[in-house]
Amino acid sequence: MTDPAASAPDTRFATKQVQAAYVPGTPQNTAVPPLYQSAAYQFANLAEARDLFALRRAGNIYSRNASPTQQVLEERVAALEGGVSAIAVASGQAAVAVTILALAGRGGHVVAADRLYGGTVDLLQDTLDDFGIAVTFVDQDDPQAWRSAVTARTRLFFAESVANPVAQVLDVRQVADIAHAAGVPLVIDSTVTTPYLQRPGEHGADFVVHSATKYLSGHGGSLGGVAVDLGSFDFGADPSRWPQLTAQHDRFGPVSLWERFGQGFAFGALVKAKYVHDLGPSLSPFNAHQILQGIETLDLRVARQSSSALAIAEALADHPAVARVHHPGLAGNPWHPLVARYLPHGAPAVFSIDLVSTGDEERDQERVERFVDGLRVVRLVANIGDARSLVAHPASMTHSHLNAAQRAAAGISATTVRLSIGIEDPADILADLDQALVRAVGETVAEPALASA
Ligand SMILES: Cc1ncc(COP(=O)(O)O)c(C=O)c1O
Incomplete structure (x- = not known):
């Protein structure tokens, strides 16, 4: 039972109507992950708020970056993919966008399969081009085409595990090996396969993105997207290529994200603390809850x-x-x-x-x-x-x-x-x-x- 006095002690009508009968953090023992439909979270005290804002400790601040319902979804998809961490966002399109922005960095170049979802093609050849990120599309079945497209600015390879509408199956291992020889990660859009039909990490991919709008939900009721860090790519091996992760940035404190969060987590920290925070493609707690319900089947x-x-x-x-x-x-x-x-x-x-x-x-x-x-x-x-x-x-x-x-x-x-x-x-x-x-x-x-x- 909640203690009304603890939530709205000795207050008047207008205060009670906002505060009575609710004590933050009270466990309710729900069998199903609860829907935390709250824009923001209450801090225990100012010291806790200070630590959370400085990324010195993890916790809930504001639902633009994270919510507890979203966190269950992220950890569940990471577990299904055999990954280390995941970030959930408002749509598959947003998951692809923040992943490429975070990996490509300023002035980066992407080598991408030429058979991609049309929205991804538009993103790569139009909007990301506006941001100074270049793309070369290659025949995904031609290993030499992937190799030849690599430049000094290349920062990632991108492909779909099975493309649509013509259902080409990617030779993931072959493309992953070429990406790794070039010193860059392979990102696989596994929307169509889902972790039930394929786990791209088992074939050498380093990051997986999903439109959770599709099979993960299955009900067609909510948009959502997830990006999973499979923990295999070592950004510390060639730190000068990835200053967004390996260099110190004032907004993230005295050490780099790579030093603070390490392999498998630094990418997600960058995506959330910078791109989702600044651009705002946040997943609503309601949609996170619906997607979680879908994943159960x-x-x-x-x-x-x-x-x-x-x-x-x-x-x-x-x-x-x-x-x-x-x-x-x-x-x-x-x-x-x-x-x-x-x-x-x-x-x-x-x-x-x-x-x-x-x-x-x-x-x-x-x-x-x-x-x-x-x-x-x-x-x-x-x-x-x-x-x-x-x-x-x-x-x-x-x-x-x-x-x-x-x-x-x-x-x-x-x-x-x-x-x-x-x-x-x-x-x-x-x-x-x-x-x-x-x-x-x-x-x-x-x-x-x-x-x-
Ligand atoms: C393979 C693939 N990736 C990404 C997306 C974008 O996802 P959303 O529509 O959830 O933004 C789609 C959407 O059709 C898709 O088919």
Whole structure:
């Protein structure tokens, strides 16, 4: 029981309405991590406040930098990735941005895969360019391209474990070895794989970023992002390259972040104390709580989605209205040989199909529209990793600002349609895809060949 007198001793109405019946720090023994929906935290005394502000001790100050609910999320994702520490922010986009800003430093250069989420491409080639951070995009399957792109200013490599919409699987170990030979860390966006399908740190990556909006949440209810420090990269080995971590900065006190926090923690301290503090992309406690709820069922959802997606991909590969299925679980897919090593629990449930083309652009467009608009179970939504099955048309949506040649380089045609398979009964999903394909292409096709789950 709280002691009303301790929280609002002998006070009047207006004071009671703000302070009565609440004593900060009282344990309530909740079984589920509680939602601490508070913008700020009360200090025990001024000495404690002084120590917290000077980063001499850890604790809650203000929710722009951290909250206890967010901290549970950070530690849980770090544990799932086999990492040392993590920082959670307002979106996947923010997680990518603060990670690159912190690692690239002033005037840095990034070598990045050319098959990235469009928002990451925009960030790298436009906004970070404004900040003086340069980028070279390379064919992620070409080791020589990664090597040749390195300059004296390079400070990180960046790639996605499995890119979308065409589901290329990255040879993480190969790219990590090249990054390390160049003396820089490899950052992997593992949004599509999640730590259930792949832990990039086991293949040499040093940092992992996630859009927690997708599979980590699974419910599609909240935006969020997480960056994990896997603790493998030693910034002290070549300290002059990373002055943001290894040099003393007045705002962080008399010693460097590297000396104070050490390997595995200094990066997170820099991200929180500088970039999240200054730029403000903070995760709300409510969203942190929702993402935590989602993570509790991550393996159940992703295992089901992955196996449903493979079964649907196999059925669609034989469909007369489908020209090609881009799913690495299928024999013959260019990245199939990497699946056994990098995706032993299954390939992600995000993949694409190409509808059979008429050879005429306008008729193809009508065909795609009839297909997408004819779907009833699969929803037209600009998202992936939801419990619901989702569809998107990259040429009209995520990749609409690219020209035809750029789209072709990304493996996308006018008839490419992206699917994100949900947790519904796979027989319902396939039946829906089948009826919409029939409607789109105007052919009678075989009965869907999937049993109900
Ligand atoms: C692979 C990948 N990374 C990052 C992001 C950005 O995440 P958010 O939408 O949570 O900002 C996305 C969003 O679609 C994504 O697909």
